[in-house]
Amino acid sequence: MTTVEPSPPQLSLLQLFLRFLRFGFLAFGGPVAQIAMVKQALVEEERWISPARFNRLLAVMQILPGPEAHELCVHLGMVARGRIGGLLAGLGFMLPGFVLMLGAAWLYKDWIVGNPAMAPVFLGVQIAVLAIILRAVQRIGTHILEDRLLWLLAAASLGATLAGVPFWIPLIAAGLIYSFAARPAVAAAVFVAAVVLAFLVSGVAPAAKAHAAASEAGILALFIAGLKGGLLTFGGAYTAIPYVRTDTVGRGWLSDASFLDGVALAGMLPAPLVIFATFAGYVAGGLPGAVAITVGMFLPAFAFSMIFFERLEAIVENPALHRALAGVAAAVVGVIAATLLQLGCVTALRVSSPIAGIAIFAGAVAAVMLLKGKWVAPALVIGAGVAGWLLNP
Template identity: 35%
Template sequence: MSTSTTDVAASASDCAVPSFREATKVWARIGLLSFGGPAGQIALMHKELVEDRRWIGEQRFLHALNYCMVLPGPEAQQLATYIGWLMHRTLGGLVASVLFILPGALVMFGLSVLYVVYRHVPLIDAMFFGVKAAVLAVVVEAVMRIGRRALKNRVMIGIAVAAFLGIYLLRIPFPIIILAAGLVGWLGSRHAPAVFAGGGHGGKSQPADTHGVIDRMFDRGQLTHAIPSTRRTIRVVVLWLAIWLAPVLLLWLATGGSSLWTQLGTFFATMGVVTFGGAYAVLTYVAQAAVDSFGWLAPGEMVDGLGLAETTPGPLILVLQFVGFLAAYRAPGPLDPLVAGGFGTLLTTWVVFAPSFLFIFAGAPYAEALRGNRAVSAALSAITAAVVGVVMNLALWFAIHVVFREVRAFEFFGIGPELPVLSSIDWRAALLAAGAMVAMLRFKVGMIPTLAVCAAAGVALQMLPS
């Protein structure tokens, strides 16, 4: 055993610092293969960067991941940015992030164009009917996966239930739920640290840290950019706030505060800083605003967008790009609809992802200084538990709109849930959703095969009477 350990250590010590060109090739590979949502993307990065190349040690990788999970925005993209920044400073973080996003963004744009051009072709319509049922199974599977990791005791279960009731019955805004959960975790670290410790962010117990290239660079004092500096932090914050919000400000000055472009920019810029817990957690909030408040798309189309996003590499939050495309396509003004949709895609993608650069480049040095901080870990555990409740609400929202044709709001003093009209059940959608759940949860069929089979089954079932 000792020989094996020595060999591993020697092998790690022989690993050279990756060149910028070599790192770029690896980030491009990860971007092209990052299917399967955050869990699959993080697992791919772990294999490529920790296991195969040992560029970063196990514990430093997990610490970076935990920090990214605290942040709003897509944690997998932020993790790539963080590690790229550690190795090659700001340029490394930018390249890692852009290569992680770009393949999925291009595919999503192409799928959005095909969606609006061929959406009302009966065959395509029937395929999306099946995809919606599969998406419901994907979201339910996500609830179970996150729940197994996060709900380790009764307190965490209570936080998840409270979050579900808060957003479903009381319509408490999503950011408030997340902030409240973080506060509960922070206080819990002081009064009941054992209850809030280790919310399962590393999955199972992790082995001792494998000393990676980045760890050795840190030990030798080469990562000077990872040392907190107030002056540098102020420069980074000012620069990236300006870069992020400049397009929104210019659109507001050029088109006015009530224009579609200003609405898109301000709404999705807000989403860029409140999307705690990833795409699943925020989709209900986005769907309700996009459907009910702005009228950009119909409830069923939000499910269609998630189905398309599930088939692309890159962050699942790219579904917001689909919303921006449809909104601009349907209100193009003097532009060609497809050109307007392209601009809507570009604007939405920018304002959603740009804040991640600010969070990483300004905050990562302090995250490095806080490795092992119990209060941060406890707040993260509580937030993750709350995310389970929020995603449960998303699963219920999708189920109601997929399986039932009619939904009515039940309000009491201005608050209350949406309830389905039971007589409006679509047995075909219910059958497909049940089959997709059995396939994914019982027989562990992958997401892409399930989506494909359900699309084909949707075509067959649409030929039958409802």
Template identity: 35%
Template sequence: MTPAFIEIFGVFLRIGLLSFGGPAAQISMMHDDLVVRHKWLSEQQFLGALSFCMLLPGPEAMQLATYAGWRLRGVPGGLLAGLLFVLPGAVVILTLAMGYAYFGQLPLVQALFLGVKAAVVVIVLQALLNLSRRALAGAQSWVLAGLGFAAMFFLSLPFPLIIAAAALWGYLASRGEASVPSVTTPVPLGSTLRTAAFWGALWAAPIGGSWGLGATFLTDLALFFSKLALVTFGGAYAVLAYMTETVVATKGWLSTAQMIDALGLAETTPGPLILVTEFVGLLAGFAKGGPGLAILAGAMTLWVTFIPCFLWIFTGAPYIESLLERPRLKGALAGISAAVVGVIANLSVWFALHVLFGTVSETRFGPVPEIASFAPLSFAMVLLAGALLLWLRLSMLRVLGLMVLFAGALHGLS
């Protein structure tokens, strides 16, 4: 039985409001609601859609929600489900970012963020451990992970180049495997091209508008985050180092400390972690032109981050079954997943260095900390966060809350 729009609205609004804890928790929640409780999708349909979404750039949980809505009620259902998954977190990010822009430099707020930063170091480490268990299954995958780490940390190679090389490696390694004959009904090419053209034009419209109006900052922002949307394989953690290098070192929109704070606040919100792009856009816009430009910049980053998700899903959804029958695509995905482990390892080390040391110099062969700037208090906070998250296995939100309270108590005693 096809559910009514009001039923879809209720289910996905609940998911959007409660989708804390990253993609694993979000996908589990969707599985419980869509497969187990309401039986709107079969197990095979859900897992096939998830595999397809993992092949795509962008947040796989948001794309899975969009696909589920499309499967149930076509494009309107996909729009409803996808927007409900993203918008609650986007509203929270807007509130947090504006509060941070006005009050983030206060001594008390900076003290509280010491707890957030310590927790983020461990959260990224946990993400690395979880992904490595799934992605590193043989010697080849370990080599790819090691090469991905070295390419990012020591050589500062562009993230898109690393992803492309890993995908090619995985694709070529699967050349000997035979494809499964397709049993799906072909989709008219004209229909596919019209869908892609419509959503592609929608993606490009505000970029062209800002360029036509001579809004250089907004155009630059939109072009960068559009490029990011094309290479966001492996989730937000995989592109954070690349985003940080561009936003901090190349563009000068934010400082390193602000980027770490942005990730910490994004971890506290529902919805996909890639909403950190909205936070970056809001802060960059605020620094350039105050609250008015901040709102425009935040809206632009949201648009160019998530409109591509609708493009991929609405264009590719009719082809899911046939695409998953191609072993070379699976090989490319396996190569990307392995390289992403190395990229996230780079991010983990980068975050830890900037939290544990007051001075970190960027050299030709990667970041080098000044040993004399080591911060014992930060190290103790990281150890505490590690004990709470990895040993006691408390939830991420609870750990973040406890670390903020602990940091506040230390500030009050000092």
């Protein structure tokens, strides 16, 4: 007996857009809650596709870079109405968070930042965000670092990032080394080549950074910053943090404190967490900068589904690609861990009361480790802000 695959109902393009716009307004709680919401409505209740097909699709999206929930919406929109449907579904899902983040960034830049009374509140929030990132590193690492070699690649990437090696060297090297793990001679040659290359570019990188810091926050530079984050978002939205930080904070366009505030706000809004890029773009370059970095960040999420729609599942079933992506993902874990250490050092230098700072951080770590639910991150950010106001760290 042949099983009939379910199909979406007949929807106009406007109805499709409004359907996913509603999802966007309700997209609190991060990717797990967002994916569960879409699955409940479109798979279990309305039967757009079968649960088995949805699970296969989710597995594919988790391998590809980009926010999984957004990519799922794009893909399901294409299932319903082709590529234009995918575009409208993706736009509907991201627009509420984008507009809300624009408003939050405007309030922050024009009314809040620089206010001495708000400094301890935001310092408390920034300390809590470090705990949230620490939890993300632990969760991503648990999922990705499945053997000793992957752990070694992550550790090497961490050390290389702290030493100032450009991010693309450990990422490419880790992908190649893990791909050729069964051929130790080739893997060793890749490692040696990566070390030599790191030494060769180490003298060029400081001059390039100095030139970048002296430049303006241009539209193209912000677009590339977002595109880099979108293309390298493996294992969750937190993996975009190092790349966006390097291309904004690293160029002097905003401070680490403001960057962490943007990550905190993103965790409170109904949006994919990568919407923190919109905040960074607005603080660095106003409305044009916010639009440019957001387009860059979300472009890969649209492109992978819309261009490779028919071939997506077949492409990522390639075992060689799996190993390369696993190696890259391990290196990304190291890059995030290094960024966490760098952000922690910068934040610690601004703490005038170590006891209060440690208390807020310990409480935030306990909260993210023990509590679950879509309201944990917003409640933690608000609680840390209150703690900062009371304890004045």
